[in-house]
Amino acid sequence: MTGRLAVIGIGPGNPNQWTAEASQEIAAAGALFGYQSYLARVPESAHQTRHASDNRVELSRAEDALKLAASGQHVAMISGGDPGVFAMAAAVCEALENGPPEWRALDLVFVPGVTAMLAVAARIGAPLGHDFCALSLSDNLKPWALIERRLRAAAGAGLVIALYNPVSRARPWQLSAAFRLLATHLPAQTLVIFGRAAGRPDEQITVTTLAAAETISADMATCVIIGSAETRKIDRPGQSPLVYSPRSAAKLASDGRSPEDSQ
């Protein structure tokens, strides 16, 4: 079998943030798959077929790409950000595991990219400068109670939290609920960053506090970064502020022993 599937991260949207490897893999492919908004960022080429799909069909998109690769074609799956972070790499693995055995013989590569939280962080300083976690706020594929548990665990342990998929039309209340839950674990003045379309012409970066976070709007193109109690803001005259999480941590900012400590 000579087919190849490359699952490629093209970063959050600025073509200048593609890696050389991503550009080469895209140029070498004969067929491109992807969510239509990501595929639209790749210039059209006469030698490539394009298979755009909606954003709710990840598994069938993965199966279609694997099928075409198994027929001998050189296929590229275009993923926003990094394909391995809340994107297409896991869907391709899942489809491959449950698909026909010959798919396991395919030449399959994953091309990493700049995931949204890194692009947003770079526009504001270094909010992910110390221990952090990345959580999807979508309860389409996991129960909301599990999301709450992870938010509590992360805030209780002093991790900075990057939230992916914070809001969609079908999930309007989850982000507010997350802020309210976190407010019971973190100081009201904890810094929160809303980063939308980082690096694109319509980029919008907003710095606020946990107490005021509910007043800021977000959508599926937004990555929300919630600082730890140690995350700091540096004001700069005539320039946007910097936000960073110090490399050192002397202690947890919570007022006493956590439940885990008593184990």
Added chain:
Amino acid sequence: MTGRLAVIGIGPGNPNQWTAEASQEIAAAGALFGYQSYLARVPESAHQTRHASDNRVELSRAEDALKLAASGQHVAMISGGDPGVFAMAAAVCEALENGPPEWRALDLVFVPGVTAMLAVAARIGAPLGHDFCALSLSDNLKPWALIERRLRAAAGAGLVIALYNPVSRARPWQLSAAFRLLATHLPAQTLVIFGRAAGRPDEQITVTTLAAAETISADMATCVIIGSAETRKIDRPGQSPLVYSPRSAAKLASDGRSPEDSQ
């Protein structure tokens, strides 16, 4: 003031994983700073001065770069991986916050890159395909008890864990201690990936289990990814296995309520 400081991520080592933006920022700089091993990856250029330093002097390296930028020069700080993840961006912010006020007027940009965990994950499938955290295992700048607490919280909440700085000559026992602690929270068969020098000629990717992880050697160039109880391996005849964390999570795999749940 016309000086500029660009803090640039060049990924884990493969020049093909630089972004276009990183290449352009490096080419435009008159002076390059960085840890000597990272700086050595940037081709020499006659119009650039080079200021290599040891890996333990992050803050003074940041101060030196800010000073030179404040004198009007165009300076680039070369960071491995992404500058915002356990790298130079936080040190630059810290130096700037504590430095002379004129540093706040500098043109300061951060250029994101492919951080080690993303490059390692891409070589093996999608182990970071669902909620995860990134923790530095170095207790140089935080107490070991805090690291233990974060490991417990992450494992207890079902997060995949990416460990940076797992081992150094001065910190020989911490990685084994982390595996032993995690073994009290996670099944013995939990998948563990050791990714060293991802994308470089001396790359080494090893998949093992938590029970056997102590027998694998690691160093400062290794990123260790510890799966959740849901992380899966797909064997492929004649090819290396794939490891991925499914996009869906039905429940936590732990046997009952966690301490956090009782709050």
